[in-house]
Amino acid sequence: xxxxxxxxxxxxxxxxxxxxxxxxxxxxxxxxxxxxxxxxxxxxxxxxxxxxxxxxxxxxxxxxxxxxxxxxxxxxxxxxxxxxxxxxxxxxxxxxxxxxxxxxxxxxxxxxxxxxxxxxxxxxxxxxxxxxxxxxxxxxxxxxxxxxxxxxxxxxxxxxxxxxxxxxxxxxxxxxxxxxxxxxxxxxxxxxxxxxxxxxxxxxxxxxxxxxxxxxxxxxxxxxxxxxxxxxxxxxxxxxxxxxxxxxxxxxxxxxxxxxxxxxxxxxxxxxxxxxxxxxxxxxxxxxxxxxxxxxxxx
Amino acid sequence: xxxxxxxxxxxxxxxxxxxxxxxxxxxxxxxxxxxxxxxxxxxxxxxxxxxxxxxxxxxxxxxxxxxxxxxxxxxxxxxxxxxxxxxxxxxxxxxxxxxxxxxxxxxxxxxxxxxxxxxxxxxxxxxxxxxxxxxxxxxxxxxxxxxxxxxxxxxxxxxxxxxxxxxxxxxxxxxxxxxxxxxxxxxxxxxxxxxxxxxxxxxxxxxxxxxxxxxxxxxxxxxxxxxxxxxxxxxxxxxxxxxxxxxxxxxxxxxxxxxxxxxxxxxxxxxxxxxxxxxxxxxxxxxxxxxxxxxxxxx
Numbered sequence: 001x002x003x004x005x006x007x008x009x010x011x012x013x014x015x016x017x018x019x020x021x022x023x024x025x026x027x028x029x030x031x032x033x034x035x036x037x038x039x040x041x042x043x044x045x046x047x048x049x050x051x052x053x054x055x056x057x058x059x060x061x062x063x064x065x066x067x068x069x070x071x072x073x074x075x076x077x078x079x080x081x082x083x084x085x086x087x088x089x090x091x092x093x094x095x096x097x098x099x100x101x102x103x104x105x106x107x108x109x110x111x112x113x114x115x116x117x118x119x120x121x122x123x124x125x126x127x128x129x130x131x132x133x134x135x136x137x138x139x140x141x142x143x144x145x146x147x148x149x150x151x152x153x154x155x156x157x158x159x160x161x162x163x164x165x166x167x168x169x170x171x172x173x174x175x176x177x178x179x180x181x182x183x184x185x186x187x188x189x190x191x192x193x194x195x196x197x198x199x200x201x202x203x204x205x206x207x208x209x210x211x212x213x214x215x216x217x218x219x220x221x222x223x224x225x226x227x228x229x230x231x232x233x234x235x236x237x238x239x240x241x242x243x244x245x246x247x248x249x250x251x252x253x254x255x256x257x258x259x260x261x262x263x264x265x266x267x268x269x270x271x272x273x274x275x276x277x278x279x280x281x282x283x284x285x286x287x288x289x290x291x292x293x294x295x296x297x298x299x
Numbered sequence: 300x301x302x303x304x305x306x307x308x309x310x311x312x313x314x315x316x317x318x319x320x321x322x323x324x325x326x327x328x329x330x331x332x333x334x335x336x337x338x339x340x341x342x343x344x345x346x347x348x349x350x351x352x353x354x355x356x357x358x359x360x361x362x363x364x365x366x367x368x369x370x371x372x373x374x375x376x377x378x379x380x381x382x383x384x385x386x387x388x389x390x391x392x393x394x395x396x397x398x399x400x401x402x403x404x405x406x407x408x409x410x411x412x413x414x415x416x417x418x419x420x421x422x423x424x425x426x427x428x429x430x431x432x433x434x435x436x437x438x439x440x441x442x443x444x445x446x447x448x449x450x451x452x453x454x455x456x457x458x459x460x461x462x463x464x465x466x467x468x469x470x471x472x473x474x475x476x477x478x479x480x481x482x483x484x485x486x487x488x489x490x491x492x493x494x495x496x497x498x499x500x501x502x503x504x505x506x507x508x509x510x511x512x513x514x515x516x517x518x519x520x521x522x523x524x525x526x527x528x529x530x531x532x533x534x535x536x537x538x539x540x541x542x543x544x545x546x547x548x549x550x551x552x553x554x555x556x557x558x559x560x561x562x563x564x565x566x567x568x569x570x571x572x573x574x575x576x577x578x579x580x581x582x583x584x585x586x587x588x589x590x591x592x593x594x595x596x597x598x
Contacts, residue, residue, distance in 0.1 A: 017480075086480050181316075181385045183503065184523045204482065205504035208518065215595050217518035219507065224483045256598040296514050297596060299555040 001245040004112055005032045005238070006045040006131050007121030007144075008078050008099055009052065009070065014273060015083035018227045024274035025056040026080060028121035028144065031231035034278045035238030035265040036119070037064035038286055040245040043112055045069035045131065047100035049077040059279065068109040073100055088226050089203040099123060103130040114138055119241050120164070121234055122146050125156035132163055140250065143195065144168040144237050150176050161194035168237045170201045184210070199240070199259065201233050209259050216256045219297070221267035221289055228273045232266040235278055239265025239286070264289045300544040303411055304331045304537070305344040305430050306420030306443075307377050307398055308351065308369065313572060314382035317526045323573035324355040325379060327420035327443065330530035333577045334537030334564040335418070336363035337585055339544040342411055344368035344430065346399035348376040358578065367408040372399055387525050388502040398422060402429040413437055418540050419463070420533055421445050424455035431462055439549065442494065443467040443536050449475050460493035467536045469500045483509070498539070498558065500532050508558050515555045518596070520566035520588055527572045531565040534577055538564025538585070563588045 007029030013022050029046045036042045043066040050072060061067060079097040084090065103126040118137035120128040122144045132141070143164035149157050150173060161167060167190060171183060178186040183200060187210040190198045197211040204226070206219035240262035247254040264286050271277040306328030312321050328345045335341045342365040349371060360366060378396040383389065402425040417436035419427040421443045431440070442463035448456050449472060460466060466489060470482060477485040482499060486509040489497045496510040503525070505518035539561035546553040563585050570576040 088480070181387070182523055182525065184521045188523070202504065205501065206516075206518070208521070215521055216598070217505075217521070217596065218598075219505070219516035219518065222483045222507070222514055222516070224481055224487070226481065253598070260598055294598075297516065297598075299515065299517075299552070299559055299593075299596075 001040055001117065002043065002115040003036050003040055003117045003119065003241055003245050004043045004045060004115035004135060004137070005029050005036060005119045005121055006128065007032060007123045007234070008101060009044075009046040009048045010078040010080050011052070012230060012274060013079070013081040014228055014230055016088065016228050016273075017084070017086060018225070019273065021273040025059065026230060026274055027078065028123060028234045030060070030275060031234035031269060031278065032119055032121045032238035032241075033060065033065045034063060034275055035235040035269070036242035036245070038239065038265065038281060038283055039242030040064070041066065042242075043069060043115065045108065045112060047071040047073050047105060049073060049075045049100055052077045063279065069107070069112055071105065071107055073105060075100070082230070084229065088229055091230070101127050103127050106130050106134075108134055116140070117241055117245055118142065119237060120144065120160070121237065125149050125153045125160055128160050129156055132160060140165050140244070142166045142168065142237060142241055144233065145173070147173050147176060158193065161190075164195045166197040166199065167195040168199045168201060168233065170203070170233060174198070174200050197255070199262075201236055203229065203232070206263060207236065207259060209255060214252050214255070216259060218260050218263050218293075221264055221293060222296075223267060223271065226270045229270045230274065231278070232269050235269040236262040236266040260290060260293055261286065264293060300339055300416065301342065301414040302335050302339055302416045302418065302540055302544050303342045303344060303414035303434060303436070304328050304335060304418045304420055305427065306331060306422045306533070307400060308343075308345045308347045309377040309379050310351070311529060311573060312378070312380040313527055313529055315387065315527050315572075316383070316385060317524070318572065320572040324358065325529060325573055326377065327422060327533045329359070329574060330533035330568060330577065331418055331420045331537035331540075332359065332364045333362060333574055334534040334568070335541035335544070337538065337564065337580060337582055338541030339363070340365065341541075342368060342414065344407065344411060346370040346372055346404060348372060348374045348399055351376045362578065368406070368411055370404065370406055372404060374399070381529070383528065387528055390529070400426050402426050405429050405433075407433055415439075416540055416544055417441065418536060419443065419459065420536065424448050424452045424459055427459050428455055431459060439464050439543070441465045441467065441536065441540055443532065444472070446472050446475060457492065463494045465496040465498065466494040467498045467500060467532065469502070469532060473497070473499050496554070498561075500535055502528065502531070506535065506558060506562060508554060513551050513554070515558060517559050517562050517592075520563055520592060521595075522566060522570065525569045528569045529573065530577070531569050534568040535561040535565040559589060559592055560585065563592060
């Protein structure tokens with residue numbers, strides 16, 4: 001099973017009540033690749049500037065990630081600077097530099113063109129659309145997005161939503177996108193406008209999956225210390241897709257288990273700054289926490 | 300199995316985005332009794348003014364509720380006026396009249412003195428304390444409270460917390476009470492200071508139970524229309540206790556199932572204004588939704 005993940009590779013400056021890191025490896029595709037890579041080999045499609053430290057590239061290489069589609073362009077890597085206050089669920093973006101990955105500089109290696117699974121991680125909908133024109137996944141197209149694109153590129157986003165099988169979106173953004181205040185109504189409205197399945201991410205409150213056939217809710221893995229939630233949502237989707245790629249069939253059961261695996265992957269991410277904890281996480285760690293979740297949720 | 304429920308009986312004026320009701324039957328003990336009464340006979344200890352409409356008294360009588368401990372005093376019934384905005388989870392209290400139930404006017408019928416289960420629903424901790432001095436439950440003491448008492452009567456509240464087996468508290472109040480921003484840390488700190496078990500209510504995000512031996516999370520029953528969340532927390536605790544009273548033993552399993560039953564009871568309450576939906580709910584309705592929850596949460 002092959003997984004192609006498209007999205008940003010970034011250098012992040014992050015401040016939370018528990019500390020601060022500068023120029024740490026980040027980006028939607030980075031987190032998603034690391035999480036999916038726990039389960040399966042992954043191909044990355046992204047772009048970075050020449051200033052992306054070699055140690056970060058080597059780190060990704062060591063992690064089951066095919067970097068043939070990571071284009072190193074002139075200029076600097078995408079940077080995000082943000083901070084979290086006492087409400088660790090809410091990021092405040094202080095500055096963003098332009099993304100390196102654009103609709104114009106897409107170079108897609110030939111062996112990337114027919115993955116089993118395609119994850120369009122959070123990035124400009126025009127890039128996502130450019131990829132969709134050339135990449136034809138055999139099994140599933142999964143999409144993630146954020147408020148910036150709902151506000152500024154809604155038309156492109158809606159167009160891609162119609163082509164996606166699964167949309168990952170957070171609570172606030174699902175309300176923005178649907179115009180609904182009730183989360184269940186928001187999810188129902190979203191699946192009427194495109195994807196067969198929507199997975200609403202609710203941070204410390206977990207997530208739920210809604211489709212025409214199913215409703216499934218999972219709480220977050222309980223943690224006392226959430227050091228840095230950056231990348232939790234990308235890791236959720238990556239873990240979900242990584243697990244799904246290990247299963248022969250996409251069924252109600254495998255989708256539910258994948259949702260729990262997503263929550264588990266995200267729980268590792270938030271335990272340390274940046275990719276610090278996620279990159280040390282192996283399949284056995286994930287399985288162990290998954291089994292704990294099974295015991296915790298049984299009644 | 301006998302259940303004694305102590306708390307307020309009120310006349311509520313409620314406005315939500317879905318409408319408005321005036322002088323409707325409310326109060327923490329009312330909701331808790333109605334929810335517990337779905338499972339078992341209940342005894343109510345409360346006080347109201349002479350203006351409490353007879354139809355409300357008759358309604359409670361028809362519902363498995365022993366009113367020997369409902370004292371009708373001179374003056375008017377406790378009134379709460381509140382409204383909910385688009386964020387239906389957050390009530391804004393517009394006015395409150397003094398509670399009729401005080402530490403001084405407690406008249407406890409003799410057959411109330413040794414219930415199997417005692418639920419000190421949300422009311423003045425001095426009243427709760429007065430009851431605890433005279434009522435000796437055989438099995439379990441369960442406590443609920445709110446921000447008002449955390450702010451104004453913390454010393455009394457902490458004293459009762461030490462005598463309670465289970466504390467129900469909402470998310471925001473658990474953070475206030477513990478001084479922690481992380482919910483798991485808040486719950487852990489609370490059980491270090493009294494109750495063996497804490498159940499944190501999170502509105503549309505469900506609830507979780509934490510004790511030294513267990514952690515169990517349940518999502519809210521998914522609803523598209525939440526008309527009026529007033530009394531949801533009281534119904535949760537009532538449903539929890541009502542179900543528990545039908546089981547021979549208090550075990551990890553029965554506590555978990557009771558938590559789901561609490562969430563189910565609350566889901567009926569929020570579907571209509573005041574007690575409108577809850578009072579029409581029978582055991583079969585609850586069982587049906589419980590079974591749906593089982594199917595929804597299985598993986």
